[in-house]
Amino acid sequence: MNNLRKIARQVGFYAFVLALWQSLVLLKLWPPYVFPTPASVFEALRIGFSDHTFWIGIGVSLKRMLVGYALSVILGGALGLLLAHSDFLEETLGRLVVSVQSMPSICWLPLAILWFGLSEKAILFVVVMGSLLSISINVEAGLRNVPRIYAMAGRNLGASGARLFLYVLLPASLPHLVSGLKQGWAFAWRSLLAGEMIFVSLGLGQLLMMGRDLNDISQVVAVMVVIILIGFAVDGLVFRVVERNLRRKWGLSSAA
Amino acid sequence: MAALMEAQLPLRAVNNKIRVDGVSRHFPSGHGGQLAALENINLEVLPGEFLCIVGPSGCGKSTLLHLIAGLDRPSTGEIWIDGRKVLEPGPDRILLFQELGLFPWLTARENVEFGLRQKGVNTKERREQAGYYLDLVHLSQFEEHHPHQLSGGMKQRVALARALAMQPDVLLMDEPFAALDAQTRDLLHDELERVWRETGQTIIFVTHNVREAVRLGDRVLVLSYRPGRIKTKFSISLARPRHIEDPEVASMSKKVLGHLREEIDKSVRAEFHHEQFA
Ligand SMILES: Nc1ncnc2c1ncn2[C@@H]1O[C@H](COP(=O)(O)OP(=O)(O)O)[C@@H](O)[C@H]1O
Numbered sequence: 414m415n416n417l418r419k420i421a422r423q424v425g426f427y428a429f430v431l432a433l434w435q436s437l438v439l440l441k442l443w444p445p446y447v448f449p450t451p452a453s454v455f456e457a458l459r460i461g462f463s464d465h466t467f468w469i470g471i472g473v474s475l476k477r478m479l480v481g482y483a484l485s486v487i488l489g490g491a492l493g494l495l496l497a498h499s500d501f502l503e504e505t506l507g508r509l510v511v512s513v514q515s516m517p518s519i520c521w522l523p524l525a526i527l528w529f530g531l532s533e534k535a536i537l538f539v540v541v542m543g544s545l546l547s548i549s550i551n552v553e554a555g556l557r558n559v560p561r562i563y564a565m566a567g568r569n570l571g572a573s574g575a576r577l578f579l580y581v582l583l584p585a586s587l588p589h590l591v592s593g594l595k596q597g598w599a600f601a602w603r604s605l606l607a608g609e610m611i612f613v614s615l616g617l618g619q620l621l622m623m624g625r626d627l628n629d630i631s632q633v634v635a636v637m638v639v640i641i642l643i644g645f646a647v648d649g650l651v652f653r654v655v656e657r658n659l660r661r662k663w664g665l666s667s668a669a
Numbered sequence: 670m671a672a673l674m675e676a677q678l679p680l681r682a683v684n685n686k687i688r689v690d691g692v693s694r695h696f697p698s699g700h701g702g703q704l705a706a707l708e709n710i711n712l713e714v715l716p717g718e719f720l721c722i723v724g725p726s727g728c729g730k731s732t733l734l735h736l737i738a739g740l741d742r743p744s745t746g747e748i749w750i751d752g753r754k755v756l757e758p759g760p761d762r763i764l765l766f767q768e769l770g771l772f773p774w775l776t777a778r779e780n781v782e783f784g785l786r787q788k789g790v791n792t793k794e795r796r797e798q799a800g801y802y803l804d805l806v807h808l809s810q811f812e813e814h815h816p817h818q819l820s821g822g823m824k825q826r827v828a829l830a831r832a833l834a835m836q837p838d839v840l841l842m843d844e845p846f847a848a849l850d851a852q853t854r855d856l857l858h859d860e861l862e863r864v865w866r867e868t869g870q871t872i873i874f875v876t877h878n879v880r881e882a883v884r885l886g887d888r889v890l891v892l893s894y895r896p897g898r899i900k901t902k903f904s905i906s907l908a909r910p911r912h913i914e915d916p917e918v919a920s921m922s923k924k925v926l927g928h929l930r931e932e933i934d935k936s937v938r939a940e941f942h943h944e945q946f947a
């Protein structure tokens with residue numbers, strides 16, 4: 414019941430956005446090559462999907478995402494562990510990590526191109542550098558903020574070393590870890606698209622730039638819609654579900 | 670190795686279960702000073718003894734239990750259990766924390782099973798034992814609930830079940846019944862006493878409730894406030910089973926309370942002072 418109402422609300426909202434868009438078009442404030450109509454964008458979407466260019470773009474971009482993100486999770490997780498484990502590393506490397514993380518990830522691109530050329534590796538490098546540090550920062554924070562009582566209770570009940578980590582510290586920091594993974598995904602996605610826009614490479618970023626080169630605003634907007642939909646799907650189907658389960662189990666929930 | 674240990678044994682006559690030997694625990698305090706949470710505690714606990722400790726809040730009761738559990742190290746002095754020096758936690762002594770320390774990501778049953786799993790007890794047996802101890806604390810209906818779905822008193826009972834399920838030689842309990850209503854508490858006093866008799870466990874039970882201490886203990890220690898020292902030791906020779914409303918329990922409690930009151934006053938004054946000038 415409640416779910417139905419939520420869905421109805423969402424549908425209503427997007428119908429309203431479309432109607433607003435269409436009425437702006439009808440006011441003829443701007444020429445169509447500056448402000449596309451909903452119909453032309455739908456047409457661009459239809460063409461893009463039926464001639465497979467969008468599918469290929471999505472496929473290429475998502476594959477890069479999965480590889481890059483997986484690397485980030487593994488490397489960032491490991492780095493986070495190290496930083497959580499050692500005060501010395503935290504005070505030295507940890508500070509550096511935070512400063513480097515504040516740099517927009519696209520700044521890695523020139524370096525990537527010098528190292529790897531205009532290759533798949535260069536773009537993966539940008540994706541990984543864009544998300545790895547945010548993941549490691551969150552992993553570290555998650556582990557360091559585990560209330561002392563949990564570690565004590567775990568030790569008291571006979572867990573130590575790897576088992577203490579696996580059965581107590583890791584689950585205790587899970588809420589933090591999940592938000593870190595979510596943030597890492599967002600950073601990786603942004604880095605990927607920025608990278609793809611700058612150098613020729615198939616992928617959604619390139620489709621965007623192609624639309625610009627063809628002066629085809631409908632394609633530009635259509636690709637943007639695809640990008641937004643992917644973000645929506647990943648958030649809604651993966652992270653939201655995980656977070657909701659977590660909150661329910663832990664009783665962190667306010668309204669979920 | 671064994672030879673080495675045995676060589677040490679004759680030096681310490683092992684007729685007590687726990688021996689706390691000149692233990693102090695100092696914490697660094699605000700202005701570079703030291704806070705003496707515990708000062709020169711000497712204590713021997715017999716095997717199978719039920720020892721209760723009362724004292725005003727902040728006098729070091731929890732600190733003492735943490736030390737005996739091996740979760741913290743004394744600043745000076747040593748703690749011996751069965752003639753072996755305590756250096757780390759061990760499954761032979763389980764602490765029921767004042768803060769409980771239930772794992773929010775596990776259900777009540779999984780919380781009780783946690784320690785058994787660490788011991789390597791198999792799934793089926795774990796389940797049975799967890800069921801048994803949750804039943805003992807009257808929480809069978811709530812096995813699959815997560816801690817946040819339980820009331821404060823229920824959480825205390827889960828923590829009690831979790832500690833009992835480990836069947837430790839030494840059970841250290843830190844104000845375990847503080848959040849229970851009087852009726853449930855009376856019930857659990859009876860259950861705890863029964864388990865204690867059946868298992869022969871050695872129990873150190875910390876409480877701020879003098880009546881409870883006299884109801885349960887073979888001995889009651891009063892700790893003093895800052896530094897935390899043993900102020901008085903009472904032997905409670907009242908026959909068991911006892912009840913918290915027994916007149917003998919009441920009159921004994923009055924005696925203990927007389928010694929405790931002074932320390933409570935001290936602690937209240939200190940806290941008042943702290944609030945005024947901190
Ligand atoms: N880890 C710690 N660091 C600093 N001070 C502590 C720590 N643990 C306890 N204390 C201090 O030691 C004193 C005794 O604490 P505690 O043993 O918890 O008292 P009780 O359990 O009797 O209420 C308190 O003043 C407390 O603030």
Ligand SMILES: [Mg+2]
Nearest residue numbers: 730731767843
């Ligand atoms: Mg305490």
